[in-house]
Amino acid sequence: MSARKIYTNGRIFTVNENRDWADTVVIEGNKIVYVGDKTGADTFWDSGAEVLDLKGKMMLPGFIDGHCHPVMASHYLCGVYLQVEWGVEECLAEIKKFVGENPDNDTYFGIGYAEWIFDENGPKKELLDEICADKPMMILGSSAHEAWVNTKALELAGITKDTPDPIPGFHYFHRDAAGNPTGHLLEMGPQNMIMEQVNFFDPDKIEEALAKASDEYAAMGVTAVCDMGAPEFVMKAYFETVPAMMENGTYKQRMTGCGRMVSDKSDVDIVFPRLLDYKTRYDTDNFRINFLKIINDGTLETRSAALSKPYDEDGSMVEPLFNRQELAELGLKAAEAGLDINVHGIGDEAISGTLAMAKAIRQAGYDDCRIVNSHCDYVKDEELELFGKYNVIANTTCVWHYGNPDMEKVIGDRQNHTFRLKSMIKGGCRMGQGSDFPVDEFGREPLKGIEMGCSRQLFDHPELPVLKPYEEKLSVDDGIASYTINNAYQMHMEDKLGSIEAGKYADLVILEKNIFEVPVSEIHKVKVCETIMDGKTVYKAGDSQ
Template identity: 80%
Template sequence: MSADKLFINGKIYTVNKDQEWAQAVAVEGNRIVYVGDRDGAEALCDENTKICDLEGKMMLPGFIDGHCHPVMAAHYLCGVYLQIEWSPEECLAEIQRFVKEHPESDTYFGIGYAEWMFDETGPKKELLDAICPDKPMMILGSSAHEAWVNTKALELAGITRDTPDPIPGFHYFHRDGEGNPTGHLLEMATQNMIMENINFFDADKIEEVLAAASDGYAAMGVTSTCDMGAPEFVMPAYFETVPEMIEKGSYKQRFVGCGRMVSEKSDVEIVMPRLRRYKETYDTDQFRINFLKIINDGTLETRSAALSQPYDEDGSMVKPLFTREEIAQLGVEAAKEGLNINVHGIGDEAISGTLAMAKAVREAGYEDCRITNSHCDYVKDEELELFGKYNVIANTTCVWHYGNPDMEKVIGDRQNHTFRIKTMIKGGCRMGQGSDFPVDEFGREPLKGIEMGCTRQLFNHPELPVLKPYEEKLSVKDGIESYTINNAYQMHMDDRLGSIEAGKYADLVILEKNIFDVPLSEIHKVKVCETIMDGKTVYKS
């Protein structure tokens, strides 16, 4: 055997516990064929082998975004894009600018405002009416778990004081004293009621935005994406556009996903039969559908996360979508079908449901089912160790791990006991990371996530507070593993991805510096020099 490419003279970190560092990596086609010392690699070389001198740069396995929504993002990012640090006045000014520059549009859509900048009653429709009274407008919050609409959008969707809330107290319309909708929508069922009646999206732009997002991922060193769900209206792009783009090379990452997510109990009857078909139909290492995604609560910012104690701000309580018995039954059903499971669980009560489900799945004998709790904001003290006990992957977004005094008014001192991932790792838990793109807030770059997991402080802002508890700071090794081998395990592809080992796919990223050697606060500044997916260069600086 001879190698096509031989990489030498670099800091090659393999993420293989049996051989963490190597002198050389040989690639033949789309596979790694040798990892080890230079002498052994050169035995595979002939006159046709390309010698790639890393010149001291760092090589890692390609990064995997373990929780994102790129297909949904391709729809949502076609409109106005607000920044999470902006004030209400700045957001309104940007919305007004966008409307003025796009007078030809029949509808207006956007995303990104900080959901904590308004009080618990949320933003009002009159603010948008003053900008655009005659065309429907919808702006999603930074987590996409709430929305802000104008009067015209409510009118065209037929939403009135007599419209019942989909799930009172969870998926609902904020209302004034007379019961009229105020323009503030909580959770996805209410958003769907608007979108089913109003088309906010230009189909011609969706593939263009999706391709740009994929190019962006390649420039960040990302070689695989785990799409953790989308609403019904994006399904055509999910199962038609993405496979076509992968075939022609304009989507440059492996794609593992779930299709439509379960965000209401009634969704189960729709989603489960589909997943049985998808699992058989879409099963290649480039495009695979093998996850059941369950939304079991909302977010802390929107006051819709399921907590065991009331919110400090207003004394409200939110229950998980599923009881522990219900989600356990659904989890066992999914495991029986050979599906992996990903649960959105942010509040401690919702996370208790994930752990109860995991216990039921393991006791039913399904040890190989990959179970993930996404986000993992607030976990009960006594349940931290259960992630390891029941082999539940803790997938989180470390660019959210920073001190945020604005959240203390919402949940009080509990804000200083969030994201206790280091304790969970010590208890035997695998930690994965994902950006939650397009609601990543501060960027989807893995290097930002690695840095902020270590510092628990917003990058480039040393003056801002560090998130407590300080002892929950991660190591650089933890961060790298979270974006490589642990996410590969979540994908059920750790035998093919996630580390630099002979026999695995040649999915690789080359960085200008060894991130073990740079100051923690400088990690996000390290440049990606080259990204290789399936043996082919998809980005080079």
């Protein structure tokens, strides 16, 4: 194969600063060397070039999943996978089916139930005991911020009424009136307490699951991912398996990441020194560790997001893990060390903490530190413009942007004031998108995210409600930028990725149709024809994978 490839006769949206269109792109090795019209590419047209006719198809920069957990997913998806639209009985039937089909398993693990199908007391261990009482079982909710376990799992982990909660009111075991754990676990602390004692994962399946997920990403047009953290038990795969797979070509995306997350204040003294080491050891354009990831609250679905006013459903309130001063001090420490920062902030009180941290970092002169607030569900009106003022990247998952009456029961009318990304963009904010895989709920395809950001309605369901406020619908251009140049900026690689420009890496995706010209409701149906990463085709429609 020639080292020079000429893609021509296409609808090429460059996503450069001027949002220029082109019809021809020339690649030399793994870099783009020319972008423009066919005539301007005359000097590259020789007998040694491989010419590929796009036949009017659309070319974009390769999609970047700006917030996902593929290493964690390779563990979590080895078990039963539930669908977020299922009710309790459907989930139980699928769990029972999985156990019946895998009678030799020593443990059972799963993920995916919608947290809102249970009331504020959550799921009960007895429901799982009826399916399997003699082997430990753990099922994560769709957000992975809560879990459901059977009695055997609690017993093997030594969890009793006398076991203290990791962080009372935030990371805790739901208990009955007598103080006994009910089988409902809130946040990652209790999950980790059980996982440290019970091995739910088969190591032989991990690399296979990573490769499968990478192939699926390539088929979606994804050429880079931002892995935003994992628990301790997956670190071997994170820092040994993934780099080895990249070396042999079985992992087909670039990755930036953080390793272990800070999900408890006690994690800081463990995570921070490691990060300084990782930052030096893992610093290539294919695999780079440069983020401090901080979990500062939970989720609205699990009633663990930090809101400034009580939950409508039960009147409860949750405080952020770090108060504003503590978060600012940690953020300044990270910025001084040359790290970028990603904060999980879903409730308005947690997001206020991210913005206070960003203000402190900017006032200290650390202008190049990339600060990300992940998810951005509910932001105070007066703080929408602060994302632009303090250059905080708002990373969200647009497949969550749909009308959901069930959530109105939990947070009332505040549900109709969530995900106001258009207002934040108007205020100068960069918006990034990520799937949060494996807790993506409705799929991690970027084209679904682009569509639902524009429609604020669940794809393929025109009968379901549109998420208010309607004026927060994004443009297609917003959606494309969120999966390309804005995520490249988040990765600190906007000079190398995210747009089709000479000198950047040849990370590209070819679509069968121009998504500016199809109805918004049809965007998710547009097929990916080819994905090119580092100048090499890693997916082509019709090829056996």
